[in-house]
Amino acid sequence: MKFEITFKMKNILILILLTVLIQPVDSQSNVRLNNFWENTYYINPASINDEYQTVFSMSARKQWINFPGAPSTLFATAVTNLDKIHTQFGVKTYVDKIGYTSTSNLSLSYAYTVTLNADLLMNLGLSANYQSLSYNASEANLTTDGDPAVYKNLVNTNNYNADLGIEFAYRTLIMGASAQNLFSLFHPKNSLQSNTNFLYAMYRNYESKLINLGYGICAIKSSSLYQLELNFSTYFRISPDPNYLQLGIFYRTRKEMGAIVGIDLTNSMHLSYSYDFNVSGISRSSIGTQELMLIFKLHKYPDCRPCRIYGDYYPRVNKDL
Numbered sequence: 001m002k003f004e005i006t007f008k009m010k011n012i013l014i015l016i017l018l019t020v021l022i023q024p025v026d027s028q029s030n031v032r033l034n035n036f037w038e039n040t041y042y043i044n045p046a047s048i049n050d051e052y053q054t055v056f057s058m059s060a061r062k063q064w065i066n067f068p069g070a071p072s073t074l075f076a077t078a079v080t081n082l083d084k085i086h087t088q089f090g091v092k093t094y095v096d097k098i099g100y101t102s103t104s105n106l107s108l109s110y111a112y113t114v115t116l117n118a119d120l121l122m123n124l125g126l127s128a129n130y131q132s133l134s135y136n137a138s139e140a141n142l143t144t145d146g147d148p149a150v151y152k153n154l155v156n157t158n159n160y161n162a163d164l165g166i167e168f169a170y171r172t173l174i175m176g177a178s179a180q181n182l183f184s185l186f187h188p189k190n191s192l193q194s195n196t197n198f199l200y201a202m203y204r205n206y207e208s209k210l211i212n213l214g215y216g217i218c219a220i221k222s223s224s225l226y227q228l229e230l231n232f233s234t235y236f237r238i239s240p241d242p243n244y245l246q247l248g249i250f251y252r253t254r255k256e257m258g259a260i261v262g263i264d265l266t267n268s269m270h271l272s273y274s275y276d277f278n279v280s281g282i283s284r285s286s287i288g289t290q291e292l293m294l295i296f297k298l299h300k301y302p303d304c305r306p307c308r309i310y311g312d313y314y315p316r317v318n319k320d321l
Contacts, residue, residue, distance in 0.1 A: 031073060031096045031103065031193065033059055034250075034291050035260055035274040037216055037231055041077055041090060043198050044178035045109035046125030046165035048088045052268075053299035054080045064278075064286040069099035079109075083301055086113040092127070103192065106130045107163065121169040129161040129181070131192045159183075159192055175201045196222040202231075210237055212244075228253045233260065241267055255280045258289075270295040 033042050039057050040047040049055050057077045064070035079090035090109040095102065109127035116122055135154040165178035177199045184191040197220070204214035212235040220227040233248030246262035258276025265271055272295075277288040 031071075031094060031105070032196070033061060033073075033075060033293075034258065034276055034289065035059075035272055035293055037202065037214075037233075037248075037260075038262065038270065038272055038293060039077065039295060040167070040174070040176065040200070040202075041079060041092070041109075042075065043180070043200075044125065044165035044167060044176050045090065045107070045127040045163050046111050046123040046167040046176060046178065048081060048111050048113055048123045048125075048167070048169075049079065049297070050081060050083070050113070050121075050169070051301060052081065052297040053083070053301065054078070055298070056296040057293060059291060059293040061289070061291045063289045065288060065290065067286040070286070071096055071098045073097075086115075087111070088113075088123075088125075090127075100136045102134050102136065104132050104134075105193065109163070111165075119171055123165075123167040123169065123176075125163075125165045125167070125178075127163040129163065129193075131159055131161055133157045133192050157192060159189060161193065172205050173201070173203050194223045196220065204233075204235070208237075211235070212237065214248075226253075231260075238264075243267070246272065250276070252276075268297045268300075270297070 036042040039055070041049075041055075041057075042059075055078070057075070059073075059075040061071075061073040061075070063072065073094055073096045075092070075094040077090065077092045079088055081088045088109075088111040090107075090111070092107040092109070093105060095104045097103075107127045107129045109125055111123055111125035114122045114124070134156045161181045161183045163178060163180045164182060165176060167174065167176035178197065180196045180198075181191075181193045182195065184193060184195040198218060200216060200218035202214070202216035205212050214231075214233045214235060216229075216231040218229045218231075220229065229250060229252040231248060231250040233246050235244040235246050237243070238245050243264040243266075244262075245264075246260065248260035248262075249258070250260065251257045256276055256278045258274055260272060260274045262270060262272030272293045274291045274293075275288055278286070
């Protein structure tokens, strides 16, 4: 039975990957975090946290420190999981500033959980996005000051977009795929953000041992850019509640690598910091990229579907199946 489930899921993921990677694109840019592994809702509206009723997160990213006009981004998310009707509602917003341009995004999402069997869930998600692009001409360093023609194209722009995603939760394994900014594929007026696609798999064990492991792989396609990211983390259990200290490393093609440090400040609050360095030509003008993320998890459910947390210190009961 387990082999059959794994085989079917493998075929589904291969089909999704082929569908995602053959799409044409004609868009401008994409905004995303480094450390999305702690909260995959950042990249997938189908990501559902079935352990808690409500999850908030805030993130700040400063890219290519010391590089003039480099991007700086502020993110915030909030989701609420209505366990009895297998539904999650969410909101995601960010503001990304590059030089004298500023891009903002507000997304409202809906996700629904389908129970395939006692061990396997399928989450389906959709989000609607309102996006805007604005300019601060006073920060522009132009060689033709005073010429009205220079500012002619610096017009604030607004548009709408949509994201679509799917995620499978199988005990300690999560696999998912998402397509961001779908309208950018078909309507040039809706291309403030490029169509970006993700295919990922993550494993993390939850045992009563001192050390637990987690690792993941993610394929990313943004416009004509293809990337592969590998992530490995070690979680040290520092109290029986449990609370964890996380130490991790990651590598992203091409020539980008970094480290992640995270800690559970309380049972409901997680803080993480990541630093990455690009060893390509930009390294001559930058000392790397930093991110800070704070996650609040409120109103823990006493049960889970499926029960992905094991160990004698944390018994869970599946009452619905």
